[in-house]
Amino acid sequence: MSRLFTLERQTIAPIPDAERHGTSRGLVAIWFGMNMTPLTVVTGATATTVLGLPLGWTIIALLAGNLVGxxxxxxxxxxxxxxxxxxxxxxxxxxxxxxxxxIVLVALVMFIGYFSSNLVVSIDSAHQIVPGLPGPVAVSLCALVSLVGTVFGYRLVRWLTAAGSYVVGTLAVVAFVRVLSDGAVWTHLGGGRVTAAGFFGAVALGVVWQLTYAPYVSDYSRYLPRRTGARGAFWGSYLGCVASSVLLMVLGAIVGLAAGGADTMAGLHTLLGPGVGFVVLLGFALVATAGNSVNVYCSSLCALTLVETFRRGWVPGVRARVATTLVLQALGVWIAVEAQSGFASAYFSFLSVLLYVLIPWSAVNLVDYYLVRHADYDVDAFFAHDGGRYGRWNVGALLVFAVGVLAQLPFVVTGLYTGPLGAALDGVDLAWLVGFAVSCLGYYLLARLRPELVRLRRPAVREAVAP
Structure with a gap:
């Protein structure tokens, strides 16, 4: 326990073998707890309240999306x-x-946005328990809890997330039993209508929810001993993240139907009743605020990476990490406070657009790692002043990335913008699928036909590396 409150010394440098620890089973607990937040419940509710799907098709769509993503x-x-x-x-x-x-800048904005949105949803839970609690006070209290975990670093963040998985996992089961034992609830669960736009929109919710974690999922698996291997990291992260996502999203979908489109957390509180509702929402709020340290922790690593890019030779230490954490935490709190009065609603909508930007990055990364370079990277070159063998700018990868982003525009369906093909498909959102497919195929062909454009010094293609 004392090691949990020891300041983490590592920042963005490679983790030495002597400091590696943990198991793939531990990753299951981490990633199961990562989704144990009110935001996951709210996201699942959009499938029935916004997309209008019936419960059965919602479960199928959310399950398929999370499994694939x-x-x-x-x-x-x-x-x-x-x-x-x-x-x-x-x-x-x-x-x-x-x-x-x-890419780092996009991920940084996304992490801060998710930190702020988690604060907002946690406050919604808190207001159901203490209606008179002022918004700024609630935001500050919630942020203070997550700040403690972020300052001490990886070990405490990991412990808080894993512990939260048991707490909210139990509360989720209680919520399911309580809600489904109410006969009146079943009269509302037959609502909704199956549409292609609704179904594929719900699938996209699951896919994008999972891919949102891609920019920082290895921030936690990097501490595993090398002998744990890729397979342990793959299955530990996959099983934990998918199981918890589906569990709470389905709960949200049920609440969305049963509460008749009311605010999700208020609807959950009403369905559970005063006593059980108080306990469940209090647990959600506490675990979400503690687990929200994940977003600030990873955003601080992004910020340090961004600064180090233009200050080569500088090795960020504990002071730099803590100072960066405080600045980012303050920024996230400010956004959350403003969001309480209706400001920044466009900002949160903009976060969905950022996800479309991250999808081509994910495609390029996976193809390069597994099919092109076969996990053979010079890690020291990542810190070289001139970028080493990877250079300062990889023109081929950036070109594929840009094409992948542009290819999605006609298919995009968001509150800010709907592309012509997205409209022609009656609102069916296939942008993520198009962007991923175009980027994967484009990068693979470029690496094979023009390897020099992706700074490849040897033949581009051989047997793929299994995870």
Whole structure:
């Protein structure tokens, strides 16, 4: 227990073998707990409240989306034990030292956004328990809990997340039993209508939810001993993340139907009743605020990676990590406070657009790691002043990335913008699938036909590396 409150000394440098620890079973607990937040429940509720699906088709769509998206997420996790560096720093192996900064910046904005949105949803839970609690006070209290975990670093963040999985896992079971034991609830569960747009939209919810973790999933598997191997990191991350996502999203879908489209957390509180509702929402709020340290921890690694990109030779230490954490935490709290009064709603919608940007990055990373370079990277070159063999800018990878982003635009379906093909498909969101497929195929062909454009010094294709 005393080691949990020892300041983490590592930041973005490779984790030495002597400091590696943990098991694939521990990853299951971490990633099961990672989704144990009210935000997961709210996300699942959108399938029935916004997309209008009936419960049966919602469960099928959410299950399919999480199962498929989880594969991509877990393939990123499998890279951690071998390379030992944060996922976003490893992007230098595909995009070059400066080229990767574009991806790191997108991920940084996304992490801060998810930290803020988790605060907002946690506050919604808190307001059901203490209605008169002022928004700024609630935000500050929630942020303080997550700040403690982030400052001490990896061990405490990991412990808080794993412990939260048991707490909220138990509360989720209680919530299921309580809600489904109410006969009146069943009269509402037959609502909804099956549409192609609704079904594929719900599938996209699951896929994108899983791929959201791709930019930092190996930040946790990188601490595993090398002997744990890629398979342990893959299955530990996959099973934990997919199981918890589906569990709470389905709970949210049920609440969305049973509560008649009311605010999800308020609806859950009403369905559970005053006593059980108080306990469940209190547990959700506490675990979510503690687990939210994950987003600040990973955003600090992104910020340090971004600064180190343009200050080569600088090795960030504990002070730099803690100072960066405080700045990012303050920024996230400010966004959450403003969101309480309706400001920044466009900002949270913009986060969905950022996910479309991350999908081509994920495709390039996976193809490069498993099919092109076969996990053979020079980690020292990631920190070289000139980018080493990967250079400052990898023109080929950046070109494929740009094409992957542009290929999605006609298919995009969001509150901010709907592409012409997305509209022609009656709102069916296939942008993520198009972007991923175009980027995978484009990068593979480029590496095979013009390997020099992706800074490859040997033939591009041979037997694939299994996770």
């Amino acid at each position: 989880g594969v991509g997420m877990a393939l990123h996790a499998a890279q951690g034990p071998r390379l030992g560096v944060p996922q976003m720093l490893q992007a230098r192996g595909q995009f070059g030292a400066h080229g990767a900064a574009v």
